[in-house]
Amino acid sequence: MQAGSNSYPIPPSGPVAAAHDKRRPALRQPSLFFILTALLALIVALPVFTVISFLFSPSTDTWQHLADTVLSDYVSNSLLLMLGVTIGAGSMGVTMAWLVSMYEFPGRGLFTWSLLLPL
Known part of the structure; x- marks a missing residue:
């Protein structure tokens, strides 16, 4: 044009x-x-x-009841679970990455790809 x-x-x-x-x-x-x-x-x-x-x-005092009875237990359990999963997954991931990087073994390629799946 x-x-x-x-x-x-x-x-x-x-x-x-x-x-x-x-x-x-x-x-x-x-x-x-x-x-x-x-x-x-x-x-x-x-x-x-x-x-x-x-x-x-509108408020029905549900949150106040939860805060007075079980909310602190639920929050502490959730934080403890979060900390445990973070430490466990981190240590397992670092260990597996180190093994794949440092050693040659049968199925290493498949294992490397399976480590990437959670991402």
């Missing part, structure tokens, strides 16, 4: 246009994979939305 001209690009014709027209209806129909993925995401997100809705609901 030249500068200053008022022409527009010419739409494709022939086999290119036919291929383009064949792809359009598929984009409008949701696939089974998309529907199942959206359903799974909704199921996973439902508890989060429930907790958030309870946070903004």
Whole structure:
């Protein structure tokens, strides 16, 4: 196109246009994979939305009751579990990485890839 001209690009014709027209209806129909993925995401997100809705609901002294009775136990258990998992996963990961880096053994390539899977 030249500068200053008022022409527009010419739409494709022939086999290119036919291929383009064949792809359009598929984009409008949701696939089974998309529907199942959206359903799974909704199921996973439902508890989060429930907790958030309870946070903004009028006070029913539920939080005060939890704080007075079991909240400190739950928080300390969660922090202890978090610390244990961090130490365990870190030490296991460092040990496995060292073994893969320092030694040659059968299945080393497969083992290396399996170490990357949690990432």
